[in-house]
Amino acid sequence: MAFPGARAGANPPSRVELLAAAPERLRAHVKEVALISSDQALAVLKSHYPRADLTRFGEGYAEGATEESVAALLEEARPISNVLVENLDLDPAVE
Numbered sequence: 001m002a003f004p005g006a007r008a009g010a011n012p013p014s015r016v017e018l019l020a021a022a023p024e025r026l027r028a029h030v031k032e033v034a035l036i037s038s039d040q041a042l043a044v045l046k047s048h049y050p051r052a053d054l055t056r057f058g059e060g061y062a063e064g065a066t067e068e069s070v071a072a073l074l075e076e077a078r079p080i081s082n083v084l085v086e087n088l089d090l091d092p093a094v095e
Contacts (some may be wrong), residue, residue, distance in 0.1 A: 033088070040084055 013021075042054055059072055 036088060037085070040088065044084065
């Protein structure tokens with residue numbers, strides 16, 4: 001069994017060391033999945049609308065958006081989000 005960050009021939013980390021490293025490894029994985037998801041969504045959008053200025057999406061929701069309008073947009077997007085997620089590889093990479 002391979003241990004993350006272990007060198008060949010070195011003693012494997014203890015259970016305590018592995019447990020102590022778990023929260024940061026989970027955070028890193030969650031961030032990577034979020035980045036992959038965002039990349040995919042923006043790439044699909046750009047494939048349909050090649051002239052779309054992706055930098056505008058970095059600014060957040062359009063001016064005048066309310067909590068209610070954002071909630072409605074998120075609800076409308078959920079079924080398509082589920083389709084996009086099915087195309088993602090969400091298994092953590094084994095190092």
